[in-house]
Amino acid sequence: MRSAEMIELWRGDMRESLHRGHAIICDAHGVVEAWGKPSQVIYPRSSCKMIQALPLIESGAADAAGLTDRQLALACASHSGAALHVQGVGGWLQGLGMAESDLRCGSHMPRDPAENKRLTCSDESPCQLHNNCSGKHAGFLTLNRHLKGGAEYVAPDHRVQQAVKAAFEEVTEETSPGFGIDGCSAPNWACSLEGLARAMARFANPGQDRRGQAMQRLVDAMRAHPELVAGEGRSCTALMRAMGGAVAVKTGAEAVFVAILPQQGLGVALKITDGATRASEAAITAILIHLGVLEAGDPVAQAYLNGPIRNWRGMVTGSLRTSPGFPS
Amino acid sequence: MRSAEMIELWRGDMRESLHRGHAIICDAHGVVEAWGKPSQVIYPRSSCKMIQALPLIESGAADAAGLTDRQLALACASHSGAALHVQGVGGWLQGLGMAESDLRCGSHMPRDPAENKRLTCSDESPCQLHNNCSGKHAGFLTLNRHLKGGAEYVAPDHRVQQAVKAAFEEVTEETSPGFGIDGCSAPNWACSLEGLARAMARFANPGQDRRGQAMQRLVDAMRAHPELVAGEGRSCTALMRAMGGAVAVKTGAEAVFVAILPQQGLGVALKITDGATRASEAAITAILIHLGVLEAGDPVAQAYLNGPIRNWRGMVTGSLRTSPGFPS
Numbered sequence: 001m002r003s004a005e006m007i008e009l010w011r012g013d014m015r016e017s018l019h020r021g022h023a024i025i026c027d028a029h030g031v032v033e034a035w036g037k038p039s040q041v042i043y044p045r046s047s048c049k050m051i052q053a054l055p056l057i058e059s060g061a062a063d064a065a066g067l068t069d070r071q072l073a074l075a076c077a078s079h080s081g082a083a084l085h086v087q088g089v090g091g092w093l094q095g096l097g098m099a100e101s102d103l104r105c106g107s108h109m110p111r112d113p114a115e116n117k118r119l120t121c122s123d124e125s126p127c128q129l130h131n132n133c134s135g136k137h138a139g140f141l142t143l144n145r146h147l148k149g150g151a152e153y154v155a156p157d158h159r160v161q162q163a164v165k166a167a168f169e170e171v172t173e174e175t176s177p178g179f180g181i182d183g184c185s186a187p188n189w190a191c192s193l194e195g196l197a198r199a200m201a202r203f204a205n206p207g208q209d210r211r212g213q214a215m216q217r218l219v220d221a222m223r224a225h226p227e228l229v230a231g232e233g234r235s236c237t238a239l240m241r242a243m244g245g246a247v248a249v250k251t252g253a254e255a256v257f258v259a260i261l262p263q264q265g266l267g268v269a270l271k272i273t274d275g276a277t278r279a280s281e282a283a284i285t286a287i288l289i290h291l292g293v294l295e296a297g298d299p300v301a302q303a304y305l306n307g308p309i310r311n312w313r314g315m316v317t318g319s320l321r322t323s324p325g326f327p328s
Numbered sequence: 329m330r331s332a333e334m335i336e337l338w339r340g341d342m343r344e345s346l347h348r349g350h351a352i353i354c355d356a357h358g359v360v361e362a363w364g365k366p367s368q369v370i371y372p373r374s375s376c377k378m379i380q381a382l383p384l385i386e387s388g389a390a391d392a393a394g395l396t397d398r399q400l401a402l403a404c405a406s407h408s409g410a411a412l413h414v415q416g417v418g419g420w421l422q423g424l425g426m427a428e429s430d431l432r433c434g435s436h437m438p439r440d441p442a443e444n445k446r447l448t449c450s451d452e453s454p455c456q457l458h459n460n461c462s463g464k465h466a467g468f469l470t471l472n473r474h475l476k477g478g479a480e481y482v483a484p485d486h487r488v489q490q491a492v493k494a495a496f497e498e499v500t501e502e503t504s505p506g507f508g509i510d511g512c513s514a515p516n517w518a519c520s521l522e523g524l525a526r527a528m529a530r531f532a533n534p535g536q537d538r539r540g541q542a543m544q545r546l547v548d549a550m551r552a553h554p555e556l557v558a559g560e561g562r563s564c565t566a567l568m569r570a571m572g573g574a575v576a577v578k579t580g581a582e583a584v585f586v587a588i589l590p591q592q593g594l595g596v597a598l599k600i601t602d603g604a605t606r607a608s609e610a611a612i613t614a615i616l617i618h619l620g621v622l623e624a625g626d627p628v629a630q631a632y633l634n635g636p637i638r639n640w641r642g643m644v645t646g647s648l649r650t651s652p653g654f655p656s
Contacts (some may be wrong), residue, residue: 009582009603011371011508011509011516012371012506012507012508012509012518013506013508014369014371014505014506014508014518016370016371016508016582016603017582017583017601017602017603018601018602019602020348020602041342042344043339043340043342043344104641105640105641106639106640106641106642107640108640117448117449120445120448120449121445121448121449131640177342178340178341178342179340180339180340180342180344180645180646181339181340181639181643181644181645182639182645183639183640183645184639184640185639185640185641185643188339190340190342254337254344254345255345273345273346273602274345274346274347274348274601274602274604274607275337275344275345275604276602276603276604279602311434311509311510311511311512311513312433312434312435312436312459312511312512312513313432313433313434313513315509315513316509317508317509317510317511318508
């Protein structure tokens with residue numbers, strides 16, 4: 001069993017490039033549909049932020065700090081570093097009596113065009129609040145204060161990361177084969193793609209127990225605040241808006257994408273083998289259309305799949321399409 | 329025969345992403361070494377600009393216009409739109425009695441950080457001179473003036489593009505199966521990867537005839553002016569400098585890369601199936617090391633292959649490596 005042909009870039013009458021990958025749809029009982037290899041081991045990267053946020057709620061830390069749904073959405077976000085994200089995380093830290101310097105995510109220029117331009121043209125450096133993972137790290141700091149842990153909360157053996165690992169292995173129902181260091185310096189635990197899809201199905205079918213309630217709060221927060229989970233013009237935000245908040249979706253670096261469909265009780269996880277975001281966005285769009293929660297004709301859907309690709313003079317040069325055997 | 333595993337992104341102890349592709353090395357007699365499928369049909373995109381520039385010289389248009397090696401290098405370039413590129417092409421058009429408005433390449437923001445910042449912070453729009461293909465188009469305009477053709481020189485049936493097609497089919501020794509419209513609006517003719525590598529081998533073994541002399545001039549111009557072929561921090565410029573101008577290399581969109589090795593009499597062409605530039609840069613680096621023209625320990629080589637990948641806090645997270653069976 002190997003990867004499946006999924007997304008093709010066509011130019012003129014010829015397929016110019018091809019993206020292979022693995023995609024799994026699970027319900028509460030297991031795999032419903034699969035393309036490629038369910039046992040493929042991957043790093044979920046940022047696609048598992050809602051899993052990494054479970055201990056924040058289950059420990060009681062979120063309630064002790066009085067976190068709002070907006071803050072929970074930021075904890076699950078890979079945000080654009082726009083003013084609302086930077087202020088949201090900055091205010092959160094202030095409420096904890098902490099500062100940007102307590103973060104361990106590092107700094108990078110924000111994707112948000114306005115904030116990027118502001119920093120560029122004022123020769124100002126970005127701060128750690130601009131890091132797309134700063135909300136997740138504010139969540140780590142909130143949990144860490146509750147657990148009274150040490151300052152270096154991204155160390156793999158730190159109690160915060162061990163709590164994340166425990167939750168991750170429980171919801172994926174797997175013992176993780178190991179971790180890699182993520183762009184934000186936190187350990188990112190590996191799992192099979194089926195394990196990740198299984199976890200997303202659990203978020204889509206939350207029980208009434210403590211974990212189920214935590215899953216429900218996180219999914220509701222993501223669906224209620226798509227603008228906080230990513231940002232204007234970003235796929236997670238645009239796709240969640242296009243589906244009217246019925247579905248939660250989250251991307252991860254190196255072309256991972258997950259979806260949580262509460263009304264259908266389904267969880268989706270996919271990984272494009274080569275790590276291309278254009279292909280993971282097209283593939284999750286194809287699956288959401290396939291599952292009947294996104295209209296193929298929706299302008300947002302067409303922006304990621306099947307819509308015309310135009311060059312600098314507006315001429316149509318080609319399009320991104322699904323491969324035969326992968327839903328379009 | 330299918331694509332070969334070529335470049336792998338490793339994170340922690342695990343392969344996170346994989347890039348497959350095709351790569352061919354030819355000498356004057358044909359294929360010397362191949363990975364993947366030599367018959368794979370591709371769009372060479374910008375990797376064939378030195379082929380597209382042949383009619384410019386062979387027609388006598390270049391000499392009639394008194395073009396310098398710097399202008400010939402710009403004709404083969406996918407430049408960064410830095411001041412030296414914009415001024416170089418602008419001066420060229422002025423010398424022809426033409427203007428930026430005669431170009432048909434369209435405009436996009438330049439890659440060059442300084443020029444990009446200047447435009448961004450002055451709210452100035454980029455012009456067609458900033459287009460990475462503006463030098464190729466200045467070459468088209470120079471040929472067009474010589475041929476007394478119509479203004480719409482990018483039309484596939486225009487005599488300029490027909491002259492380009494004829495040269496392309498002659499040096500690839502193939503009848504092109506067709507064309508796609510490139511980002512710069514010019515038709516980009518398809519060929520097999522073997523055909524492209526064969527053409528590069530001809531550039532590496534130019535005869536004394538008119539075509540051989542034209543090939544020699546273009547390769548010499550590229551090797552003499554690596555800063556004009558791409559720009560500071562770009563792979564073509566950095567790799568040509570690292571090899572002391574002994575080898576000409578050129579990238580193309582969707583992960584095509586070619587190399588011309590005159591001293592070895594070899595031509596190289598490769599295409600990463602998924603179109604990822606990080607992988608085409610790593611793969612051409614691996615092949616140049618394999619052919620003994622680039623030191624594996626050279627900082628430039630390590631920037632594209634095997635060097636540590638660091639995150640926002642400088643922590644090493646992984647590296648790009650060659651797959652087993654592909655040279656490293």
